[in-house]
Amino acid sequence: MPVPAPQNTAAREVYDKERAHVLAPWSAWGASDPMVITAAEGCYLTDGDDNRLLDFTSQLVNTNIGHQHPVVVKAIQDQAAELCTINPAHANGARAEAARLVAEVAPAGMNRVFFTNAGTEAVEHAIRMARRHTGRHKTLSAFRSYHGATTTSMNLTGDTRRWANDMGNTGAVHFHAPFLYRSQFYAENDKQECDRALEHLDSLIGLEGPDHFAALIIESVPGTVGIMVPPADYLRGVREICDKYGIVMICDEVMSGFGRTGEWLALDNFRSGDDDWAPDLITFAKGSNSGYVPLGGVILHDRIAASFEKIPYTGGLTYAGHPLACASVVATINLMRDEKIVENARTIGEEIIGPRLRELAEKHPSIGEVRGLGVFWAVEMVADRETREPLAPYGGSSEAMAKTFGAAKKDGLLLFMNYNRFHVVPPCIITADEANEGLDIFDRALDVADSYVRS
Ligand code: PMP
Structure with a gap:
C-alpha cells in the first residue's frame, strides 16, 4: 500500500535511504513506498510524523503479545x-x-x-x-x-x-x-x-x-x-x-x-x-x-x-x-x-470482534461475509452482495479498497488489506476498549467502501 512520504526531516531521511538502498519485499505490492515506524508499544505504532496508529495487523500477524513487552x-x-x-x-x-x-x-x-x-x-x-x-x-x-x-x-x-x-x-x-x-x-x-x-x-x-x-x-x-x-x-x-x-x-x-x-x-x-x-x-x-x-x-x-x-x-x-x-x-x-493471553484472544473474539463485525455486516452493503475465530477475522468486501463480485479482483487492488484503508489510517487504525479483504488481526493482548476503538474507526471507514457498491 503506497503511503505519502513523511514530513518530519529525520523520518524523511529514513524513507529516502530505504527507497535508495533497500530492495523491498513484495515490491510489486507498493512496499517500495514504506511507512516509517519510529516506535511501538502494546497494540500501538507511531509513524514518522508522530501519528499514533492502533495496529489491527499485528504487523505480519505475529506480534501476539504486542510490541515491546x-x-x-x-x-x-x-x-x-x-x-x-x-x-x-x-x-x-x-x-x-x-x-x-x-x-x-x-x-x-x-x-x-x-x-x-x-x-x-x-x-x-x-x-x-x-x-x-x-x-x-x-x-x-x-x-x-x-x-x-x-x-x-x-x-x-x-x-x-x-x-x-x-x-x-x-x-x-x-x-x-x-x-x-x-x-x-x-x-x-x-x-x-x-x-x-x-x-x-x-x-x-x-x-x-x-x-x-x-x-x-x-x-x-x-x-x-x-x-x-x-x-x-x-x-x-x-x-x-x-x-x-x-x-x-x-x-x-x-x-x-x-x-x-x-x-x-x-x-x-x-x-x-x-x-x-x-x-x-x-x-x-x-x-x-x-x-x-x-x-x-x-x-x-x-x-x-x-x-x-x-x-x-x-x-x-x-x-x-x-x-x-x-x-x-x-x-x-x-x-x-x-497472563492468560490465549484466553483473552478467545474472549475478545467471542464477545467483541465477532458480534461487532456481524453488526457491521448488517449495516454496510460493501461487506459480503465476515468469518474468523479469536483475534483472526476476515471481512470479505464486495461490489455487489447478490453476485458476490469482489471489491478488488483476485490478486489485484482497487480504488475502493485503497480509499477505505486510507480513511481508517487517517483516523488512527492500521488494517491488514489483501485484495478484496480486510483482516482484523490485532495482538492477542488487545483489551475490550482497544478492540472497540478500532472497530468504531473501521465502521466509519466502511462508509467509503459503501459508496462504491453498485445499487
Ligand atoms: N506459512 C504460513 C501459514 C504463513 O502465514 C507464513 C508467513 N506469512 C509462512 C508460512 C512463512 O513464514 P515466514 O515469512 O516467517 O518465512
Whole structure:
C-alpha cells in the first residue's frame, strides 16, 4: 500500500535511504513506498510524523503479545549478556527449555522440535522430513494457501504470490480446500462443502498417483489467503485420507498458532482432545515469540522422530535454536500462560470482534461475509452482495479498497488489506476498549467502501 512520504526531516531521511538502498519485499505490492515506524508499544505504532496508529495487523500477524513487552525484552537482554550465539550442535539452556515448552502446547505424542529461523524454513524442512520419511517426492497443498517465499514453500503456496515465482515441475499438486462463500463444489452448507472437498482431494490423489505423495501441507486455519475457518470435520477427514495413502500430514501453524485463534494451536479448534487425530508435523514461527527475534520450527510426532533414529535427518542451520530467539520463546510462552493471553484472544473474539463485525455486516452493503475465530477475522468486501463480485479482483487492488484503508489510517487504525479483504488481526493482548476503538474507526471507514457498491 503506497503511503505519502513523511514530513518530519529525520523520518524523511529514513524513507529516502530505504527507497535508495533497500530492495523491498513484495515490491510489486507498493512496499517500495514504506511507512516509517519510529516506535511501538502494546497494540500501538507511531509513524514518522508522530501519528499514533492502533495496529489491527499485528504487523505480519505475529506480534501476539504486542510490541515491546518488557518481560520479553528483558529476557532477550539477559540472554545477550550471558551467551549470544553458539554452534547448534552444542546444547544450551534456552533452546532446551524452548523445545520443551513448544512441545507442551502440541498434541500428545509430539515431543521433538527442529528449530529454524523463519516460517518458510520450517516448511522447507518439514517437507524434506516427509520426503526422507516416506522415500516419496510429490506434495499436496491448497490453492488458497501461503507457505513461504523460498523455493519449495513458494511452490507449495497456492495463491497469486506463486505465479511469478513458479519453479516448474516440482511435484507440487494443488487442491481446493473448503471455502463455502466461494464454493468450488456448488455446496450450500458446511457439511456439503466438507464432504465434497474431501471427495475432491481423494480423487485428485488417485489421479496423481497415490504412491508418489510424501506430504500434504495445510494451514489449520488459512491466514493471508482469507481466514477460511474450515468445517468442523474437514481436518479430521484430511487426516483419514493421509492415513489411507501413507502421506505425511503437516499442519502449518505459522500464522494461526500461539493464541491467534483463541487456542494455543488452531488445530485445537478441530480436535476433541488428546485421543483425537493429530498431524505428523506442525510448522510454527511468528506467535511463538511474537517475532521479537527471528525463529521458526517443526514439531515432530514421535513416529516421525523415531524414523530419524534409523535413517538420520540430514539438515541443519547455523542459527537454528539461536539462544536469543529461544530465550524470547521461553519468556513469551510463560508470559502467555501467566497472563492468560490465549484466553483473552478467545474472549475478545467471542464477545467483541465477532458480534461487532456481524453488526457491521448488517449495516454496510460493501461487506459480503465476515468469518474468523479469536483475534483472526476476515471481512470479505464486495461490489455487489447478490453476485458476490469482489471489491478488488483476485490478486489485484482497487480504488475502493485503497480509499477505505486510507480513511481508517487517517483516523488512527492500521488494517491488514489483501485484495478484496480486510483482516482484523490485532495482538492477542488487545483489551475490550482497544478492540472497540478500532472497530468504531473501521465502521466509519466502511462508509467509503459503501459508496462504491453498485445499487
Ligand atoms: N506459512 C504460513 C501459514 C504463513 O502465514 C507464513 C508467513 N506469512 C509462512 C508460512 C512463512 O513464514 P515466514 O515469512 O516467517 O518465512
